[in-house]
Amino acid sequence: MAGRRRWSTEEILDAAVELLRDGDADSFSVRKLAASLGTDSSSLYRHFRSKAELLRAIGDRMLADAMDGYRPEGDWKQRIVALALRVRDASGRQPEIAALWGRYASGGAGSRQVMEELLVALCDSGLPDEEIPVRYHRIVVLVAALIAAEAAVGSIAPEEYEQGMEHFRVTALGADPERFPVLARFARDVRPLGADRRAAFEEILAAHLAQIEAAIR
Known part of the structure; x- marks a missing residue:
């Protein structure tokens, strides 16, 4: 008798994304995902320890897609705007995932790359080191809130x-x-x-970066 197929992590994430396109994070479950793959939940828990971990991995893959091919160009403000717009555009292509990301955050290579590039840009701005973590947090909260709000509209x-x-x-x-x-x-x-929404997004972010620049001066 043939054994049950073993699904890779990427195949599981692909199937989860398809399932989320037809529903939302509240109706999504590991059981439903397993059923769509023709397997049982226990086989998926070998890859992800919980539903939250799986959803965070999906959000992280969206960030990794956003950063694919990224090359930093321009001054620190231009780079931060470019990063934010990349994440925004990726979320616009997958509004269901972006709404989920706003709730569950993410963790992984994609998230680390966004964090690294944003922190590098802030270091290049001339801010003293002790102010960089606070400024980083404010920018992330602002961008995540704008993207989550837009995703909520885009997913209906x-x-x-x-x-x-x-x-x-x-x-x-x-x-x-x-x-x-x-x-x-x-x-x-x-x-x-x-x-x-794009114009509003850029203007709000630009105003916040102008405040940082004024503080440096």
């Missing part, structure tokens, strides 16, 4: 997104000018959360 179905946009328009344009005079004044110009 098109019809749900359109319903949300219509709800926003009703909320803004239907505001009572006596009760909400300023909202009524700007209702036609206020943009919904899903609009111009």
Whole structure:
């Protein structure tokens, strides 16, 4: 009788990503993943000790994909922006994984590469060593929050997104000018959360880096 097939770590991660595209982190389970591979959960636990460890590995692979082919260019600010945009673009291609990454974080080669490049850029900025860990943390929190928010929007179905946009328009344009005079004044110009996200991402990050630069000066 033929033995049960042995799945590699990469094959398990591939299958997990496909499963997540059809659901979310809450409905995802090692049992469902094992069933999709035609095996049992115990065989997967030889690769990953828990569901959280598996999800962190998936998030880390997204970061590794983002850093594939990366070559640092420009000054320290340009390099930080390039890093952030690489991670953002990778998350845009896999919004379900990005939303998961925002909850479970990651750990592995991809995560270490992003950390290393960001810390190198901050070292080159002229900041004293004692300030670099704090500045690093602020940048990571900012970028992760922006990406997680965008991933949440990107992972919903098109019809749900359109319903949300219509709800926003009703909320803004239907505001009572006596009760909400300023909202009524700007209702036609206020943009919904899903609009111009790349421009907003770059502007918010640039403003934060400008604050660091001003502190150095």
